[in-house]
Amino acid sequence: MTTFTRRNVLSAVACATGMAALPFGAPARAATPPAGKQVAGWYRYKIGSFEVTVATDGVARFKMAENHVTNIKLDTVNAALAEVFMQKDMMTTPYNPIAVNTGSKLLIIDTGTGEANYKKTNGVGGQFTANLTAAGIERTAVDAVIISHYHGDHINGLLMADNSLTYPNAEILVPAPEHKYWMDDGEMSRAGTVRVETNFKNVRRVFNTEVMKHVRTYEWGKDVVPGITVQGTPGHTPGHTSYVIASGSEQVYVQSDVTHVPFLFVRHPDWHAYYDQDGAMAEATRRKVYDMLAAEKMRVQGFHYPFPSLAHVEKDGNGYRYFPVPWSPTI
Amino acid sequence: MTTFTRRNVLSAVACATGMAALPFGAPARAATPPAGKQVAGWYRYKIGSFEVTVATDGVARFKMAENHVTNIKLDTVNAALAEVFMQKDMMTTPYNPIAVNTGSKLLIIDTGTGEANYKKTNGVGGQFTANLTAAGIERTAVDAVIISHYHGDHINGLLMADNSLTYPNAEILVPAPEHKYWMDDGEMSRAGTVRVETNFKNVRRVFNTEVMKHVRTYEWGKDVVPGITVQGTPGHTPGHTSYVIASGSEQVYVQSDVTHVPFLFVRHPDWHAYYDQDGAMAEATRRKVYDMLAAEKMRVQGFHYPFPSLAHVEKDGNGYRYFPVPWSPTI
Numbered sequence: 001m002t003t004f005t006r007r008n009v010l011s012a013v014a015c016a017t018g019m020a021a022l023p024f025g026a027p028a029r030a031a032t033p034p035a036g037k038q039v040a041g042w043y044r045y046k047i048g049s050f051e052v053t054v055a056t057d058g059v060a061r062f063k064m065a066e067n068h069v070t071n072i073k074l075d076t077v078n079a080a081l082a083e084v085f086m087q088k089d090m091m092t093t094p095y096n097p098i099a100v101n102t103g104s105k106l107l108i109i110d111t112g113t114g115e116a117n118y119k120k121t122n123g124v125g126g127q128f129t130a131n132l133t134a135a136g137i138e139r140t141a142v143d144a145v146i147i148s149h150y151h152g153d154h155i156n157g158l159l160m161a162d163n164s165l166t167y168p169n170a171e172i173l174v175p176a177p178e179h180k181y182w183m184d185d186g187e188m189s190r191a192g193t194v195r196v197e198t199n200f201k202n203v204r205r206v207f208n209t210e211v212m213k214h215v216r217t218y219e220w221g222k223d224v225v226p227g228i229t230v231q232g233t234p235g236h237t238p239g240h241t242s243y244v245i246a247s248g249s250e251q252v253y254v255q256s257d258v259t260h261v262p263f264l265f266v267r268h269p270d271w272h273a274y275y276d277q278d279g280a281m282a283e284a285t286r287r288k289v290y291d292m293l294a295a296e297k298m299r300v301q302g303f304h305y306p307f308p309s310l311a312h313v314e315k316d317g318n319g320y321r322y323f324p325v326p327w328s329p330t331i
Numbered sequence: 332m333t334t335f336t337r338r339n340v341l342s343a344v345a346c347a348t349g350m351a352a353l354p355f356g357a358p359a360r361a362a363t364p365p366a367g368k369q370v371a372g373w374y375r376y377k378i379g380s381f382e383v384t385v386a387t388d389g390v391a392r393f394k395m396a397e398n399h400v401t402n403i404k405l406d407t408v409n410a411a412l413a414e415v416f417m418q419k420d421m422m423t424t425p426y427n428p429i430a431v432n433t434g435s436k437l438l439i440i441d442t443g444t445g446e447a448n449y450k451k452t453n454g455v456g457g458q459f460t461a462n463l464t465a466a467g468i469e470r471t472a473v474d475a476v477i478i479s480h481y482h483g484d485h486i487n488g489l490l491m492a493d494n495s496l497t498y499p500n501a502e503i504l505v506p507a508p509e510h511k512y513w514m515d516d517g518e519m520s521r522a523g524t525v526r527v528e529t530n531f532k533n534v535r536r537v538f539n540t541e542v543m544k545h546v547r548t549y550e551w552g553k554d555v556v557p558g559i560t561v562q563g564t565p566g567h568t569p570g571h572t573s574y575v576i577a578s579g580s581e582q583v584y585v586q587s588d589v590t591h592v593p594f595l596f597v598r599h600p601d602w603h604a605y606y607d608q609d610g611a612m613a614e615a616t617r618r619k620v621y622d623m624l625a626a627e628k629m630r631v632q633g634f635h636y637p638f639p640s641l642a643h644v645e646k647d648g649n650g651y652r653y654f655p656v657p658w659s660p661t662i
Contacts, residue, residue: 031435106363326423
């Protein structure tokens with residue numbers, strides 16, 4: 001048996017001689033055109049009797065700024081990207097909100113970037129409601145939208161491109177500490193960075209009069225709806241919130257942005273993403289959550305994990321390792 | 332901030348207090364029934380100008396025999412399963428054939444377990460053609476079926492449940508050494524094990540008169556069609572075959588069964604699956620292929636990898652590590 005090298009692989013490719021004529025006399029047929037279309041981006045699994053539908057909002061790719069990881073040099077970040085076979089200087093960020101049908105209520109957790117972004121990106125982003133529809137879930141059927149924190153990729157989808165409500169029949173359930181912070185004019189005046197200032201402006205834009213009519217705040221440490229427990233996980237934003245979904249004997253942790261993309265921040269929990277408003281607090285939260293997930297062998301559903309974003313985690317040196325739950329073609 | 336433990340998570344769940352009435356006067360609506368349906372199991376990506384469609388045939392779950400890994404004790408196998416968060420004593424095997432549209436020819440590589448298995452398992456297995464159809468590919472449009480080796484999960488789908496041809500307009504391209512071996516009555520008489528004997532009988536069943544009219548053999552070391560190079564990778568079966576698909580500057584290695592499920596046999600290339608007819612030769616082949624994939628940073632498409640079965644690999648101690656290529660919601 002020959003050794004397999006790039007050279008003999010490629011020389012064999014260069015020797016392509018074409019396919020012989022069909023030997024069984026079938027008439028030559030026109031070439032089938034490429035399909036050019038990806039499968040709808042949704043995936044379904046059960047937690048006890050609850051039904052979870054992950055529906056991707058899309059994936060953004062962009063050139064990283066020098067301070068994308070605020071406390072780590074870009075060269076080191078690039079080395080970490082190379083370890084997971086990703087392109088130098090480029091950030092690939094998936095956005096994956098979920099829907100949860102508890103049997104009595106149909107909920108979504110976070111909204112993605114919204115219809116305006118779908119139009120702006122020609123469908124590369126803002127796919128969430130299109131993928132929900134493909135999954136058989138109409139936006140008018142949603143009973144409640146649970147918001148984890150007030151960054152644009154989590155709230156902008158509350159509004160359609162014309163600023164009407166995306167989920168006209170839904171309560172909008174928001175974390176009390178997060179709502180208080182972003183609605184406080186004093187906090188806005190002390191924003192400190194252009195990024196946080198921009199967030200304040202975006203929050204005031206999204207939470208318009210019509211949205212505010214539907215808003216109800218919820219508290220940390222309680223259930224937001226039966227079976228979905230709220231944990232305060234501050235740092236990424238002051239009122240950043242995560243959830244434990246529990247039904248029967250099963251639990252899944254919905255981490256929101258406890259970590260941004262796992263291939264950087266699960267592996268390196270001490271790295272502070274540009275998006276973490278308080279890097280040190282976000283890191284402390286991250287370690288507490290991931291220590292718990294590893295100890296309890298609890299699955300995590302991660303907004304910025306690659307679709308379908310459900311994984312196991314374990315300790316690995318000073319950080320953590322994640323292992324995507326294998327795809328199941330049945331539920 | 333409290334420490335997160337199983338206890339306070341679960342006590343919070345126990346404190347569920349129910350959701351308050353909608354505050355904005357919306358009428359109570361009937362609960363949305365669970366959807367109960369998984370997304371169609373296909374995924375598409377490009378290799379240069381070629382379009383690859385992975386379409387799952389399903390996932391089999393079964394209790395492992397003591398000799399599932401012939402040279403390793405079941406306790407050790409169970410420890411490896413625990414490391415990847417999988418259930419003790421249970422084997423989970425995905426089956427993922429692919430279609431390749433080269434622009435001039437529409438091909439499939441391996442067939443899955445076939446319509447008879449779809450009927451037998453109520454759609455848990457034998458899903459390949461249903462998922463192809465969902466992906467916009469009709470079986471009548473397939474120009475050629477490329478077979479990697481003669482195990483049932485790779486050839487049984489050549490036939491519909493009524494034994495008619497699944498791909499009536501396709502050539503059936505088979506590896507010459509594999510075909511010679513399984514069609515040789517002398518080899519059949521020397522099968523040696525019940526498993527190999529059963530395979531011989533199944534091969535003779537599948538390659539019926541109608542199938543044989545469409546068969547054409549291809550040789551190792553050449554292109555089976557332009558852009559798809561053939562590599563002999565014997566051991567799993569005597570004529571087991573893999574492929575390099577190359578277009579433009581991109582290549583993907585279609586490994587067939589060079590490894591069975593990666594969570595055991597990529598991590599532990601020295602473990603011999605029950606399905607490896609010559610365990611030592613299969614291991615030697617596995618190491619050559621994976622050394623090449625790691626050195627060349629070439630992606631691998633693995634029939635028994637979890638859907639969508641496309642991964643990077645690298646060396647890791649005495650074995651290899653695999654990293655699934657992150658899902659892209661666009662092609």
